Amino acid sequence: MSSLIFPAVLSGLMMGAVYALVALGLTLIYGVLHIINFAHGSLLMLALYAVYFLWYHLGIDPYLAIPIVLPAFFALGYALQRGLIAPMSSGSEQNVLLITLAISMIIDNLALYFWTSNTRTADIAYAYDTVEILGAFLPLGRVIAFCAAIAVAPLLWCFMAYTKTGSAIRAVAIEKRGAELVGIDVNHTYAICFGIGTACVALAACLLLPTFYITPQVGYTFVLVAFTTVVLGGMGSLPGALIAGLLLGVIESLCGLFLGESLGQIGIFLAFILILLFKPSGLLGRAR
Amino acid sequence: MKSQSIGQLALAAAAVAYLIGVYFASSPVWMGFTINALIIAVVAMSWNITGGFGGLSSFGHAALYGTGAYASAILQVKYGVNAWVGFAAGILAGAAMGAFIGALAFRYGLRGSYFALVTLAFAEVLRICASSFEFTGGGSGLQLKLAPGLANLQFADRTVVYTALLVVVAVVMILTALIKYSRFGAYLIAVRENEDAARALGIDTYRIKVQAMAISGAFGGLAGVLYLQLWLFIDSTVVYGSAISVEALIGPIIGGAGTVWGPLLGTLGLHLLGEGAKHLLPNAPGLNFVLYAVVLICALRFLPQGLVGLAGKFGAFTKKKEAEDA
Amino acid sequence: MLEVRNLSKSFGGLKAVTDASLDVQEGSIVGLLGPNGAGKTTCFTMIAGFTKADEGSVRFKGQDITGLPPHRICALGMIRTFQIVQPFAGLTVQENIAVGAYLHHHNRNEAMSVARDVGKRLGMGAMLDRPASSLTIAGRKRLELARALATGSKLLLLDEVMAGLIPSEITEIVGIIRQIRDEGHTFLMIEHVMQAVMSLAETAYVLNQGKMIAHGPPRELVRDPSVVEAYLGHGAAARLQEENHA
Ligand SMILES: Nc1ncnc2c1ncn2[C@@H]1O[C@H](COP(=O)(O)OP(=O)(O)OP(=O)(O)O)[C@@H](O)[C@H]1O
Ligand SMILES: [Mg+2]
Numbered sequence: 001m002s003s004l005i006f007p008a009v010l011s012g013l014m015m016g017a018v019y020a021l022v023a024l025g026l027t028l029i030y031g032v033l034h035i036i037n038f039a040h041g042s043l044l045m046l047a048l049y050a051v052y053f054l055w056y057h058l059g060i061d062p063y064l065a066i067p068i069v070l071p072a073f074f075a076l077g078y079a080l081q082r083g084l085i086a087p088m089s090s091g092s093e094q095n096v097l098l099i100t101l102a103i104s105m106i107i108d109n110l111a112l113y114f115w116t117s118n119t120r121t122a123d124i125a126y127a128y129d130t131v132e133i134l135g136a137f138l139p140l141g142r143v144i145a146f147c148a149a150i151a152v153a154p155l156l157w158c159f160m161a162y163t164k165t166g167s168a169i170r171a172v173a174i175e176k177r178g179a180e181l182v183g184i185d186v187n188h189t190y191a192i193c194f195g196i197g198t199a200c201v202a203l204a205a206c207l208l209l210p211t212f213y214i215t216p217q218v219g220y221t222f223v224l225v226a227f228t229t230v231v232l233g234g235m236g237s238l239p240g241a242l243i244a245g246l247l248l249g250v251i252e253s254l255c256g257l258f259l260g261e262s263l264g265q266i267g268i269f270l271a272f273i274l275i276l277l278f279k280p281s282g283l284l285g286r287a288r
Numbered sequence: 289m290k291s292q293s294i295g296q297l298a299l300a301a302a303a304v305a306y307l308i309g310v311y312f313a314s315s316p317v318w319m320g321f322t323i324n325a326l327i328i329a330v331v332a333m334s335w336n337i338t339g340g341f342g343g344l345s346s347f348g349h350a351a352l353y354g355t356g357a358y359a360s361a362i363l364q365v366k367y368g369v370n371a372w373v374g375f376a377a378g379i380l381a382g383a384a385m386g387a388f389i390g391a392l393a394f395r396y397g398l399r400g401s402y403f404a405l406v407t408l409a410f411a412e413v414l415r416i417c418a419s420s421f422e423f424t425g426g427g428s429g430l431q432l433k434l435a436p437g438l439a440n441l442q443f444a445d446r447t448v449v450y451t452a453l454l455v456v457v458a459v460v461m462i463l464t465a466l467i468k469y470s471r472f473g474a475y476l477i478a479v480r481e482n483e484d485a486a487r488a489l490g491i492d493t494y495r496i497k498v499q500a501m502a503i504s505g506a507f508g509g510l511a512g513v514l515y516l517q518l519w520l521f522i523d524s525t526v527v528y529g530s531a532i533s534v535e536a537l538i539g540p541i542i543g544g545a546g547t548v549w550g551p552l553l554g555t556l557g558l559h560l561l562g563e564g565a566k567h568l569l570p571n572a573p574g575l576n577f578v579l580y581a582v583v584l585i586c587a588l589r590f591l592p593q594g595l596v597g598l599a600g601k602f603g604a605f606t607k608k609k610e611a612e613d614a
Numbered sequence: 615m616l617e618v619r620n621l622s623k624s625f626g627g628l629k630a631v632t633d634a635s636l637d638v639q640e641g642s643i644v645g646l647l648g649p650n651g652a653g654k655t656t657c658f659t660m661i662a663g664f665t666k667a668d669e670g671s672v673r674f675k676g677q678d679i680t681g682l683p684p685h686r687i688c689a690l691g692m693i694r695t696f697q698i699v700q701p702f703a704g705l706t707v708q709e710n711i712a713v714g715a716y717l718h719h720h721n722r723n724e725a726m727s728v729a730r731d732v733g734k735r736l737g738m739g740a741m742l743d744r745p746a747s748s749l750t751i752a753g754r755k756r757l758e759l760a761r762a763l764a765t766g767s768k769l770l771l772l773d774e775v776m777a778g779l780i781p782s783e784i785t786e787i788v789g790i791i792r793q794i795r796d797e798g799h800t801f802l803m804i805e806h807v808m809q810a811v812m813s814l815a816e817t818a819y820v821l822n823q824g825k826m827i828a829h830g831p832p833r834e835l836v837r838d839p840s841v842v843e844a845y846l847g848h849g850a851a852a853r854l855q856e857e858n859h860a
Contacts, residue, residue: 036401088589094345095588097401098541101347102581105534109574109581220530224412227405263420269413276406277396471716471725478713481702488662488696490688490717490765 007136008253014142016249017149018204022222023229023241024153025200031236032173032193035093038100039080041223042107043198047073047205048214049115055122055209062122062209063144069202077198082191104219111216120214127210141211148207152200153242160238169193173236221265225252228272234282244282295602299595300549303556307454311447319446325559326453327514331532332539332551333460334507339537340545341473342500343480347404348411349508349536351389354528356382356509357516358418361430366423371432371441375513382509383502390501394494408533415528429523432516441517449518456514457552460507465548467503476500477546508536531577538580542587544596553595558583615640615769615800616692621660621670623653630656632824634670636802638769643791643801645811645818645832649845653824654804655697658771662694663687674769688717693767695758697774697804701746708733708742710757714764732764736790752783759787763794770794772803776810784810808836820844 026040050069054060060068080103089095127141160166171179172189180186212218229248233240248268256264275282310322331353338344359381360374369377393406418424425431436444443449467473475496478486487493516522535555543554561583562576569575591598616638623631631653638644648654660667663684671680674692687693702710711729712722719725733742736756741749746757755775762770772791776784788810795801805811811818812832819829822844828835835841 036405084585088585090589090592093400097345097347097404098537098588099585101534102584105577105581109577112574113572113578224409228409231405260420263416266413266416266420269409269416272409273392273406273413276398276402276409277392280396280398280402469722471720471722474709474713474716474722474725477705478702481704482700484664485696485700485702485761486713487664487684488688488694488700489714489761490685490693491713492683492685 004257005254006134007138008257009250010133010136010138011142012250012253013246014138014146014249015253016246017146018208018245019222019225019229019249020242020245021149021152021200021204021207023226023233023245024156024238025197025204026226027230027233027236027238027241028156028200029194029197030230031238032169033081033190035085035096036100036227037194037197038097038223039103039107040100040197040201040226041219041221042104042111043073043077043219044201044205044222045111045214045216045219046107047202048209048212048218049111050202051205051209052120052122052214055124062124062206066203066206069206070199073202074195074199076195078191078195080198081194082187085194086187086190104223108216108219115216117215117217121212122209124210139211141207145207145211149204150242152203153238156196156200157238165189165192224272225265225268228268228275230282231272231280232275232282237282240282293600293602295599296549296596298602299553299599303549303553306556310450316446319450321559321563322556323446323450323453323518325556326450326457327511327518328532328535328559329457329539329552329555330460330511330514331508331536332543332555333457333464334504334511335536336464336540336545336547336551337467337476337504337507338497338500340540340547340550341468341476341480342497344399344497344500345404345537346407346504346533347537348407348409348533349504350528350530350532351407351411351414352382352386352505352508353512353515353532353536354411354414354418354522354524355385355505356512357522357527358424358430358512359509360513361432361516361522362424364432365425365430370439371517372439375441375517378513378516379506379509382512383506386505386508387498387502389505390498394497394501408530411528411530411533415524418528419524425523427523429521429526432520434520442520453514456510460510461548461552468548472496472499480546534577534580538584540594542583542591542594544594547594547596550594550596557595615675616661616802617673618657618661619671619673621657621672622668623656623660623665624668629824631660631821634821634824634826636819636826636829638800638802640768640800641795641798642817643795643803643815645815646802646804646821647806647811647818647832647835647841648821652821652844654821655773657821658694658773658804662692662771664694688765688767691767692769692771693762693765694771695762695773695775697777699751699754699758701749701754701757703745703747705746706743707738707746707749707753707757707760710746711760711764714761715766717765729764732760736760736763737786751778752780755779756787759790763799768798769800769802772801772805774804774806776805776807788814808832812836 022044026037029035029037047069051062051065054065054068055062085096085099089099127139129140130137131140131143160170168184168189171184172186176186225248229241229244233244251267251271252264255267310318313319331349334352335346335349338346356378360378363369363374363377364371389407389410393403398406419427436442475491478491479493479496483493512527515527539555539558540551542558544550558580561579565575565579587594618634618636621631621634634657646654659665661672663682666681671678674690679687679690702713708726708729711733712725715725715728719728730742733739736759738756738760741753749757759775776787784807791801791814815832817830818832818835820827820835820841827840827844828838
């Protein structure tokens with residue numbers, strides 16, 4: 001058994017990096033807009049289908065689809081926040097949660113209608129080439145996903161720290177009124193943020209597709225993991241999301257190893273409940 | 289106190305007329321469809337206790353519904369317990385699960401989105417457990433033996449099932465009304481409106497919230513047992529799945545959260561809409577949920593008090609009464 | 615009736631209240647004065663059980679109530695109001711008051727009729743069916759008082775119930791408070807309106823930067839140099855003296 005633990009930890013880390021990437025988008029949105037985006041997982045599912053169809057119909061390699069899907073999903077996120085969530089929610093936290101829930105219901109069920117519940121996979125042969133790391137064999141696709149996802153967190157951090165848009169976002173996050181007074185367009189900034197969060201999901205989709213399956217329900221699995229990651233990392237904390245994502249990937253992998261495949265995710269949800277109860281501010285978050 | 293308005297009375301009358309009309313409908317499809325809607329309406333009434341009166345929006349009411357259904361099914365299938373005992377046990381199990389989730393969540397002061405997420409996670413944990421353990425029938429679920437008869441709480445005749453459900457719905461609504469106009473209800477509403485003020489006025493807000501979760505759990509468990517007795521089969525996706533949690537909150541919000549009639553009106557309205565869509569566009573599973581979602585978004589924006597609130601604007605009695613008082 | 619001993623509370627590094635003690639005799643009206651940020655509201659939240667004191671004890675009717683939750687303290691007969699009014703916005707005025715009345719009247723009709731009586735006594739008879747959200751600030755302050763009174767509590771901690779009112783409204787509420795006291799209630803009130811404190815309170819305590827700096831009859835307190843300095847800044851008392859002499 002112990003010989004299995006190390007590979008399980010490694011493969012958990014690989015998956016965890018993707019969780020982290022998905023959660024980065026969610027935590028960014030939470031940190032600035034203070035809303036929990038329930039549709040995040042559904043947007044991931046949508047992005048997975050987009051990448052899949054680009055590959056299936058046009059033969060575009062998932063990694064090469066990044067420059068197409070990323071801007072498209074940024075635009076989609078921007079439009080959703082600006083055109084739907086903001087105007088329909090009347091500013092109430094609960095309404096936002098319900099509207100994003102409604103959005104996810106619409107996306108999920110339309111996907112079910114158009115694409116049926118069949119499971120699809122992209123057969124990208126090289127993604128399953130194995131790479132040996134410290135004696136463990138891992139699929140190339142997962143390793144690429146790990147590296148790319150890990151690289152995004154510092155990039156995002158630099159964006160927030162060193163660009164004008166980044167400082168506008170931080171200003172709005174800290175003090176909305178004040179930002180408004182110094183001439184920052186708050187609604188635009190909110191929408192940009194939502195766009196970036198959605199773009200993270202699109203990137204995750206490009207990285208996931210080569211070694212993952214798609215069904216219209218796949219978003220639901222991810223959204224709960226992403227919530228857990230965000231809460232564990234501390235709502236709104238980018239480094240927190242990264243660490244928590246990796247940690248949860250490992251927890252899931254180990255639970256799967258010891259409790260059996262179907263119970264793998266239970267570790268995540270139990271972790272979620274325990275964190276919410278005992279340390280809702282998360283590992284790196286500020287107190288509520 | 290606000291009086292009923294003509295609009296609200298008309299809305300309630302329309303619902304009652306529809307429910308009676310089902311007896312005379314030419315096609316049995318209507319009754320079957322309404323039976324399903326009524327079971328969901330009971331879950332909606334369960335959500336309404338916490339979400340409507342208490343302002344504690346749960347996103348995981350399937351946890352209560354499923355627990356009721358599973359408790360009764362396990363007792364009947366594995367221990368050969370009588371269906372009526374299973375019925376009572378399901379209600380109690382739902383109440384216990386509600387109290388348990390509430391006790392944990394409120395002990396640590398969760399509210400708003402945090403409460404929504406923790407309830408969702410509980411439902412999900414229960415779903416995975418139910419689908420993994422042999423005890424709960426695992427992935428293949430649990431099946432009751434077909435044995436129609438009053439003693440087994442199984443009825444071959446749809447009309448009897450329908451009538452029994454109408455009675456249950458009426459009882460739950462009467463209980464809701466009693467709660468609303470009781471001290472407990474006033475306290476629960478006070479907690480929703482302003483928890484700090486409620487505490488200052490001597491209300492043990494923690495206890496009130498946990499009690500509300502227990503009552504909600506009892507109603508939710510009841511709905512789960514009704515489902516079980518009707519279909520004689522449950523599995524983890526059907527009773528612990530997120531669809532139930534979504535339906536539980538959507539009906540009351542559209543019908544009018546924190547009102548006695550709202551959950552029934554909202555659920556019936558939505559199901560009629562979904563059924564209509566099904567006739568226009570057959571072979572489109574899930575289309576009803578797309579419609580529900582669109583209606584939900586519109587309701588949040590344009591009907592903050594739901595259908596009942598909207599109807600209340602027509603022909604209100606209150607104005608006249610004030611004039612008489614003056 | 616109320617004995618507060620050596621209460622202390624700090625928020626992070628900020629010492630909001632240090633070693634504050636005070637006594638309230640049954641049937642009296644006691645003022646709690648002090649400049650903004652002195653720690654008056656923090657004292658109330660500790661006495662009423664809303665926040666735990668770092669140190670110190672509170673005794674009410676001879677019983678140690680330190681650390682009890684607010685609802686237990688309220689059941690014993692002490693209640694606080696909020697400086698920033700906290701109405702149940704979606705309910706009518708009468709329903710708001712009834713929430714208080716439910717504490718000792720479990721039946722809805724009884725609670726509603728108690729609420730009606732209390733509302734009428736406080737001059738809110740005409741507003742009973744109005745939603746609380748439609749009240750003016752004066753109405754909301756009065757509603758705070760009415761709800762507290764409806765619980766049947768004997769000791770009422772009032773946090774600036776007169777702030778933001780016009781003089782005629784103040785005169786009215788001073789009369790109401792005096793009348794309630796004569797019916798057997800006791801008050802500890804935070805108040806900035808000196809005219810009201812002077813006419814109502816037999817004694818008053820002055821809090822400055824978290825410390826009790828003086829107590830005594832209000833008329834004497836306003837001449838106390840340390841009190842004047844607390845309000846007007848260092849050296850103010852001396853300047854006032856000079857101006858008076860000049
Ligand atoms: N929950 C809290 N967290 C941190 N600091 C607090 C908190 N509550 C009060 N304070 C600080 O404690 C100090 C005392 O506040 P408090 O509200 O008791 O003053 P006050 O005498 O009631 O003033 P005012 O007349 O303005 O109402 C202030 O500096 C305030 O900023
Ligand atoms: Mg104050």
